[in-house]
Every structure is written in structure tokens, then in C-alpha cells.
Amino acid sequence: MNRLLPENPVAALSIKLGVWAVGMFVFALWIMPPMYDAFCEITGLNGKTGDRYEVTSAEVDTSRTIKVQFVATNNQGMPWEFAPEVRTVEVHPGEQTRVNFEAFNPTEQKMVGQAIPSLVPYKASSYFHKTECFCFDQQHLEAGEGAELPMFFIVDRDLPQQIHTITLSYTLFDVTDRFEDGEDNVASVTQ
Numbered sequence: 001m002n003r004l005l006p007e008n009p010v011a012a013l014s015i016k017l018g019v020w021a022v023g024m025f026v027f028a029l030w031i032m033p034p035m036y037d038a039f040c041e042i043t044g045l046n047g048k049t050g051d052r053y054e055v056t057s058a059e060v061d062t063s064r065t066i067k068v069q070f071v072a073t074n075n076q077g078m079p080w081e082f083a084p085e086v087r088t089v090e091v092h093p094g095e096q097t098r099v100n101f102e103a104f105n106p107t108e109q110k111m112v113g114q115a116i117p118s119l120v121p122y123k124a125s126s127y128f129h130k131t132e133c134f135c136f137d138q139q140h141l142e143a144g145e146g147a148e149l150p151m152f153f154i155v156d157r158d159l160p161q162q163i164h165t166i167t168l169s170y171t172l173f174d175v176t177d178r179f180e181d182g183e184d185n186v187a188s189v190t191q
Helices: 009-043 122-127
Strands: 066-074 081-084 088-091 096-104 111-120 128-133 139-141 146-155 165-174
Touching: 066 081, 066 096, 066 146, 088 096, 096 139, 111 122, 111 128, 122 128, 139 146
Parallel strands: 066 165
Antiparallel strands: 066 088, 081 096, 096 146, 111 139, 111 165, 128 146
16 A cells, blocks of 8 residues: 555655545445444434334223323424424323324425424333324425324333333424425435
């Protein structure tokens, strides 16, 4: 490799540092994100709650009550009004519960939003199952339009006994630019 580098030590060092910087850039953009997603899926970190859950018949555990809190925030640049109808519910493990979120597009143009969930404590993410959720799809709202966004969930009966409170937060992102002329182009959007 030394024959490929210039004899000037400053130029050689500059080339080595440039190659190192490009390598770090490639790692950060193309290699790290899939590794991070795999790590989060294996460990349950980052509170990812997974996809749609199919309900199975199970008895409700009325001997326990779990407090579920809801938080809604907008990503930078997302002008919608977005909030849960209630901030807290108490549920029994095994019972299906519905909570509505509200969204309103105050702009003068059609927009598309996508809600990304996160759940804490991280240990609870394997025991929190959404059977139906607005976060599974993009939300299309016309200018000045509002919508009620339902979310159905079940807290698993096997939730560890030391967990008494779960906080589910959604961050709403503007994904309008991923759709052509406001029309659905679902194939181009990764969920």
C-alpha cells in the first residue's frame, strides 16, 4: 500500500484520513441503521412495539391494573395538531382497550402524516400489543381537515409483575413529499 501513497508524509496522511472519513460515512449511512434495527428487535430497546397483533382468546386478569399513559408530539416542521383524547387509562391485562387520538391539518394544503410509536419501559414492549392502530398506515388530511384516529391495544397477561405503568408515545412526521401529487404512492413509502 505504501507504493500507492505519495512520498510526501503530509499528503499520505491526508489521503489516509480521507479514506478513513469516507469509510466512517459509509458505515454510518448504510451499515449502522440495519444493525441498529436488528439490535433493537432482539433486545426490545427503543420501545418498538412491532406490527399488528392478532387477538387470541384469553381471560382478563382482573386482579391487576396497569396504568397506560399516552404522549403525542410532532416532529420538527410538522404543523398538525395531534393529541390523545385521554392522557391515561387503567386497564386489566388481557382486555382490549380503545384509545382515540385526534389530528387536525391547519394548513392550506393536503398533507400526509405518519406516526411512529415508542414505548417505555423497554421491558414492556414485548407485552404491549396493538390490534389496530392509525400508526400502521399514513394519515391523509385535506387542508383544514381533522380526524379521529383509533388505536386498540392489549396488555399481555404475562407482563412482569414489577411493571405498573406503561407510556406509549407517538411522534408524528410529515411524509407528504413521499407521495406524488398528493396521490397515494404506498409502494415508495417504507413503514
